[in-house]
Each structure stands twice: as C-alpha cells, then as structure tokens.
Amino acid sequence: MVKRVGLRIKKSVEDYLRANNYSQAIxxxxxxxxVIDSKTVNAWCMPGGKVVFYTGILPLCKDENGIAVVMGHEVSHAIASHGAERMSQGLLTQGVLTAGQVGLGVAMANKPQETQNIWMGLFGMAAPTAANVGYILPNSRNQESEADRLGLTFMAMAGYDPRVAIDFWKRMAAAGGAKPPQWLSTHPADNTRVSNLEKLMPDALAIYQKTTGKQ
Structure with a gap:
C-alpha cells in the first residue's frame, strides 16, 4: 500500500515540476x-527520493488517503532541500546570507535572484525574512508551511482527497498527549497548522476535483 501510494505521489511530483519547468529539482x-516494522510513529524522505514509513504511523494514517498525506508532506521536504535550508539559516544568523536567500538552499546560494524567482513561483510564497526565521527547528515553520502546501498539491494531483489531511493532523495532535510521537517532534501538529491547511484547501480541492471529477 505504501509503495502504491508512493508511485502515485512520485508521478504527481514529476508532473508538477515538469509543468513548472523545474524538472531538474529531482x-x-x-x-x-x-516500510520498517517498528512501533515508532515516524516517516521520512531523504534527498534523492528514499522514503521510509514505520508501521507505527500506519494506524494513524488509516488508509491510502492518510498515507498520501504523510507521503506528500515528506516528499515535499526532500524536493525543497530543507536539510540544506537549515544550514543556510545558520549562515543567516551569522550575517553570511541575506534574508532573500533563506529557504533557497546552500547549494543555490550563489544564484540568489534566479533561484528565489523559481522557488517563490513554485511555492507561491514569499521567502522568509530574518525577522521570522526565529530559532532553528528540525523543520522550521516556513519549511512546514511549504511542505503542507506542496504536499496537498501532490496528493490532490495523485487523486487523493486533500480534505483528509485536516483529519489526519487532528489525529496526530490527539495522539501526542503529554509526550508527542517522534514524528511530531519535528512536525508540529496544532491548531495553527489545521487553520493553515483550511486556508490552503480550496486550491488543493480544485486540483483534486479537476483530476478526479469528484466533488
């Protein structure tokens, strides 16, 4: 099931990047x-497209739609090179990079204007500024917002109902309790995220309806 969802998300990623003239991103x-047989509630995607799900997260996913939420989100982090972005944020705090370069990745820092235009167009978002970078988390608020936006787009293009994402993140928040699952330590699930997803939903839903013909 994870592989089946993964292949559909892979195709939507490739189609999306091709349509935006940025296939070189992958x-x-x-x-x-x-899939790793472990009670750990976790999933991740390495740069290069290596995706791993732990069986512990599958009950919270419930079905293929839930897996698509996680898959789209994690793949988005890899596509956006957020590991490199964390390094660039560190350089920003030292005054090495300008605010306009944050979120573009260390490997692209020598072409800030060109790359900024590509990624701002791709994400439909403004680049973060020095004032809102804040402390460096495993995945920053801006990174999470980017991954949420792209994740919804990828799953909708793959024919999965993006509305499932809101229920999934609510389940993740409820499962946290006093000690959140490992996955939540780097993926905050709170009312703010749900609110942001609701704002992103009309665009994602339009893509889903166009793709599937469903309401």
Missing amino acids: DGFQWEFN
Whole structure:
C-alpha cells in the first residue's frame, strides 16, 4: 500500500515540476518506498527520493488517503532541500546570507535572484525574512508551511482527497498527549497548522476535483 501510494505521489511530483519547468529539482532521484516494522510513529524522505514509513504511523494514517498525506508532506521536504535550508539559516544568523536567500538552499546560494524567482513561483510564497526565521527547528515553520502546501498539491494531483489531511493532523495532535510521537517532534501538529491547511484547501480541492471529477 505504501509503495502504491508512493508511485502515485512520485508521478504527481514529476508532473508538477515538469509543468513548472523545474524538472531538474529531482535530477538524480532514485525513488524507493520502504516500510520498517517498528512501533515508532515516524516517516521520512531523504534527498534523492528514499522514503521510509514505520508501521507505527500506519494506524494513524488509516488508509491510502492518510498515507498520501504523510507521503506528500515528506516528499515535499526532500524536493525543497530543507536539510540544506537549515544550514543556510545558520549562515543567516551569522550575517553570511541575506534574508532573500533563506529557504533557497546552500547549494543555490550563489544564484540568489534566479533561484528565489523559481522557488517563490513554485511555492507561491514569499521567502522568509530574518525577522521570522526565529530559532532553528528540525523543520522550521516556513519549511512546514511549504511542505503542507506542496504536499496537498501532490496528493490532490495523485487523486487523493486533500480534505483528509485536516483529519489526519487532528489525529496526530490527539495522539501526542503529554509526550508527542517522534514524528511530531519535528512536525508540529496544532491548531495553527489545521487553520493553515483550511486556508490552503480550496486550491488543493480544485486540483483534486479537476483530476478526479469528484466533488
């Protein structure tokens, strides 16, 4: 089931990037979709398209739609090179990079204007500024917002109902309790995220309806 969802998300990623003339973002990707038998509530995607789900997160996903929420979100982090972005944020705090370069990745720092235009167009968002970077988290608020936006788009293009994402994140928040699952330590699930998803939903839903013909 994870591999089936993964292949559909992979195709939507490729179609989306091709339509935006940025297929090179996944040059060299060798996609893999794997499941680890562990009670750990976790999932991740490495740069290069290596995706891993732990069986512990599957009950919270419930079905393929839920898996698509997680898959789209994690793949989005890899597409956006958020690991490199964390490094660029560190350089920003030292005054090495300008605010306009934050979120563009260390590897692209020598082409800030060109790359900024590409990614701002891709994400439909303004680049973060020095004032709103704040402390560096495993995945920053801006990174999470980008991954949420792209994740909804990818799952909708793959034919999965994006409205499922809101219920999924509510389940994740409820499952946290006093000690959140490992996945939530880097993926905050709170009322703010749900509110943001609701704002993003009309666009994602329009893509889903166009793709599937469903309401």
